[in-house]
Amino acid sequence: xxxxxxxxxxxxxxxxxKKEFAQVRRDRRLAISLVIPPVLQLLLFSLVLNANVxxxxxGVIDESRTPESRDLASTLTESKSFRLSGYYYSVDKxxxxxxxxxxxxxxVIPRTYARDLQRGRPVTVQFLLNAMNANTxxxxxGYAEGVIQTYNQGISSSGIHANFxxxxxxxxxxxxxxxxxxxxLYNPGLVGSWFVVTGILGLLLILNGSMVAATAMVKERExxxxxxxxxxxxxxxxxxxxxxxxxxxxxxxxxxxxTAIIKIAFGVPFQGNILMVLSGAALCVxxxxxxxxxxxxxTHSAQQAQLTSFFVNPLLTTVSGAITPSEAIPAxxxxxxxxxxxxxxxxxxxxxxxxxxxxxxxxxNFLVLAAFTLIAVSLSVWRFRKQLT
Amino acid sequence: MRRILAQTRxxxxxxxxxxxxLGLALFLPLMQLILMGSAISLDVQDLPVAVQDLxxxxxxHEFVDGFRQSISFxxxxxxxxxxxxxxxxxxxxxxxxxxxxxxxxDIARGVNSPVQFLIDASxxxxxxxxxxxxxxxxxxxNATNGALAHPAPVTAAIRFWFNPGRSSKKFYGPGIFVLxxxxxxxxxxxxxxxxxxxxxxxxxxYVSSISAHEYLLGKILTFMIVAGAECLVLLTLLFTYFxxxxxxxxxxxxxxxxxxxxxxxxxxxxxxxAIPSQVAAMQTVAMFGFLLVFMLSGLIFPIQNIPPQIRWLxxxxxxxxxxxxxxxxxxxxxxxxxxxxxxxxxxVTGLFFYTIxxxxxxxxxLKA
Numbered sequence: 001x002x003x004x005x006x007x008x009x010x011x012x013x014x015x016x017x018k019k020e021f022a023q024v025r026r027d028r029r030l031a032i033s034l035v036i037p038p039v040l041q042l043l044l045f046s047l048v049l050n051a052n053v054x055x056x057x058x059g060v061i062d063e064s065r066t067p068e069s070r071d072l073a074s075t076l077t078e079s080k081s082f083r084l085s086g087y088y089y090s091v092d093k094x095x096x097x098x099x100x101x102x103x104x105x106x107x108v109i110p111r112t113y114a115r116d117l118q119r120g121r122p123v124t125v126q127f128l129l130n131a132m133n134a135n136t137x138x139x140x141x142g143y144a145e146g147v148i149q150t151y152n153q154g155i156s157s158s159g160i161h162a163n164f165x166x167x168x169x170x171x172x173x174x175x176x177x178x179x180x181x182x183x184x185l186y187n188p189g190l191v192g193s194w195f196v197v198t199g200i201l202g203l204l205l206i207l208n209g210s211m212v213a214a215t216a217m218v219k220e221r222e223x224x225x226x227x228x229x230x231x232x233x234x235x236x237x238x239x240x241x242x243x244x245x246x247x248x249x250x251x252x253x254x255x256x257x258x259t260a261i262i263k264i265a266f267g268v269p270f271q272g273n274i275l276m277v278l279s280g281a282a283l284c285v286x287x288x289x290x291x292x293x294x295x296x297x298x299t300h301s302a303q304q305a306q307l308t309s310f311f312v313n314p315l316l317t318t319v320s321g322a323i324t325p326s327e328a329i330p331a332x333x334x335x336x337x338x339x340x341x342x343x344x345x346x347x348x349x350x351x352x353x354x355x356x357x358x359x360x361x362x363x364x365n366f367l368v369l370a371a372f373t374l375i376a377v378s379l380s381v382w383r384f385r386k387q388l389t
Numbered sequence: 390m391r392r393i394l395a396q397t398r399x400x401x402x403x404x405x406x407x408x409x410x411l412g413l414a415l416f417l418p419l420m421q422l423i424l425m426g427s428a429i430s431l432d433v434q435d436l437p438v439a440v441q442d443l444x445x446x447x448x449x450h451e452f453v454d455g456f457r458q459s460i461s462f463x464x465x466x467x468x469x470x471x472x473x474x475x476x477x478x479x480x481x482x483x484x485x486x487x488x489x490x491x492x493x494x495d496i497a498r499g500v501n502s503p504v505q506f507l508i509d510a511s512x513x514x515x516x517x518x519x520x521x522x523x524x525x526x527x528x529x530x531n532a533t534n535g536a537l538a539h540p541a542p543v544t545a546a547i548r549f550w551f552n553p554g555r556s557s558k559k560f561y562g563p564g565i566f567v568l569x570x571x572x573x574x575x576x577x578x579x580x581x582x583x584x585x586x587x588x589x590x591x592x593x594x595y596v597s598s599i600s601a602h603e604y605l606l607g608k609i610l611t612f613m614i615v616a617g618a619e620c621l622v623l624l625t626l627l628f629t630y631f632x633x634x635x636x637x638x639x640x641x642x643x644x645x646x647x648x649x650x651x652x653x654x655x656x657x658x659x660x661x662x663a664i665p666s667q668v669a670a671m672q673t674v675a676m677f678g679f680l681l682v683f684m685l686s687g688l689i690f691p692i693q694n695i696p697p698q699i700r701w702l703x704x705x706x707x708x709x710x711x712x713x714x715x716x717x718x719x720x721x722x723x724x725x726x727x728x729x730x731x732x733x734x735x736x737v738t739g740l741f742f743y744t745i746x747x748x749x750x751x752x753x754x755l756k757a
Contacts, residue, residue, distance in 0.1 A: 047699065050690055134432050311412075333424070
């Protein structure tokens with residue numbers, strides 16, 4: 001430890017640090033890339049990546065043409081979930097409209113609808129859904145069933161109820177029913193952006209961190225000054241640490257900036273300890289820098305570094321569970337997501353900010369983040385010397 | 390014509406000799422399609438549910454078994470005396486089902502028994518799905534248990550068209566296919582054009598007798614061929630791993646694919662000749678290709694969900710129309726009547742890009 005502190009204040013290291021700070025400070029493109037992407041990505045992604053299902057276009061075939069059937073159609077369309085797009089007169093026409101995407105869902109009310117209801121006979125209406133988008137279809141199904149359930153309860157007030165009670169089972173043999181009451185904890189308003197924003201934060205730190213670090217590292221090589229650095233009395237780790245420190249500080253400013261946006265623009269509740277989230281973010285930034293330096297030591301130019309990041313970034317993004325739920329990742333990809341720093345940071349950010357989980361449950365995530373950072377940075381120190389060959 | 394083909398041959402040789410470019414052209418799209426197609430999904434299964442059965446009777450066991458049987462949930466053990474919120478704080482469960490101690494007595498007496506279902510709503514979409522699944526399970530239990538003293542007057546027979554298994558893969562697969570087609574061919578086209586500018590080999594082109602049309606068409610034809618090869622590789626994957634097939638008339642898809650290849654290659658050539666630096670040109674194309682097509686074309690989430698203030702932007706995103714065409718060809722089968730105008734838009738956009746880049750290049754001289 002003492003040695004480490006002495007190293008930090010050694011003259012050689014401070015000189016290197018001064019050089020790197022001066023370089024970072026004068027790099028205007030770096031400053032831009034620390035401000036624009038967070039704002040753009042946080043705002044745009046969270047506005048656009050919205051899984052809410054509303055205004056499903058509903059086409060209706062009403063063969064019954066009675067007050068009862070119109071009542072059913074209007075019950076469905078009075079909510080925000082469905083919007084009446086038109087009446088059709090044949091099933092073929094409705095089928096065509098669905099396959100042209102003119103309507104998303106179709107309701108077919110049979111001719112005997114009103115008569116059956118009056119006589120106390122159960123009726124089945126057909127509900128066609130364009131299930132191309134599986135998620136929308138699942139949620140629309142839930143909506144439709146919910147509306148029809150409410151409609152069934154409301155039937156009692158329209159005089160039809162009496163007929164149904166008569167044919168129902170006698171009181172004595174009737175069994176009770178289980179009534180499930182769902183309660184939404186932590187996000188009772190079901191605000192969709194909270195989930196996305198907390199995931200995007202990790203994405204931003206890793207992708208932006210690795211890009212900034214890779215460009216900064218590769219610059220030395222492109223300019224040909226790397227030989228001078230390697231010839232200097234400074235050790236490899238001194239050079240790398242001196243490069244990392246100013247980048248880390250700059251990126252950490254971005255973290256604070258992004259956190260402020262999350263708090264102010266999206267109103268995400270900060271239930272847990274903010275310092276814990278920030279220390280997770282700091283680890284995440286280091287992991288991003290680590291990825292960037294590793295990429296940089298394998299490539300010869302900024303162009304190659306960027307092309308390589310095309311191979312690495314989609315991999316990191318898709319198996320992270322940052323934008324889509326991590327349970328949806330198939331089993332054969334789970335091992336990849338369990339070493340993915342974005343995944344661990346999004347767990348930390350989400351659990352702490354929205355639910356208020358503490359260190360006692362999140363320590364495994366911190367551990368993996370720290371291990372990942374350590375491995376990435378040591379790998380780049382090890383690779384650094386070999387760059388000249 | 391001969392000069393165009395010669396140009397194309399030269400470009401193709403260059404790509405085949407550049408390992409990075411070849412990987413970018415064929416390997417990366419394949420990897421992206423497999424990874425994103427299987428990992429991007431909102432359709433969750435096996436969600437952990439903690440059960441606190443305070444009744445512990447045959448009736449309550451039967452009720453909980455309903456949750457156990459569902460593929461959407463899997464029941465995790467959780468002690469009765471612990472606070473249910475702790476399961477959420479520790480990320481052990483996504484929902485907690487609490488059966489009251491008077492459950493079986495209520496059922497036997499014919500009284501409705503309240504069962505609580507606490508949902509961790511920090512992921513709101515999954516929370517909504519869980520609420521839907523759990524209410525379906527409960528009503529199925531009520532129905533089989535003869536509890537339906539009042540048969541429901543109206544029931545809906547819900548039919549899922551075009552994707553009856555509600556497989557996410559079948560929806561996202563075609564989308565990622567479009568993403569790959571909108572990202573990689575223009576990226577390579579940009580690199581090829583920007584390289585000429587950066588290495589100043591463009592001067593050799595200027596002094597040769599080749600005309601602007603021939604030069605551009607040669608470049609664009611190359612990357613249309615690359616896009617075609619990529620399309621074949623990806624389609625094979627879509628037909629096998631993703632289990633898709635042509636749902637109807639494939640001609641709109643074929644015509645649209647050729648036009649789209651022309652459109653994106655012209656776009657790449659446009660950026661590449663406007664920005665004579667490979668890194669900057671690449672960044673621009675990646676931003677347009679990725680950001681616009683990924684975000685504003687309805688690839689993951691429906692366009693209707695984008696707030697109207699920025700939704701109009703999606704009308705200018707060429708990938709949006711191609712996504713509709715591909716999904717129509719592989720899932721809906723609406724054919725020409727459904728998509729003819731989208732094919733037209735892609736063609737017009739391609740011509741528009743080509744005209745701009747030609748106007749920039751037509752004098753075949755260095756800019757003063």
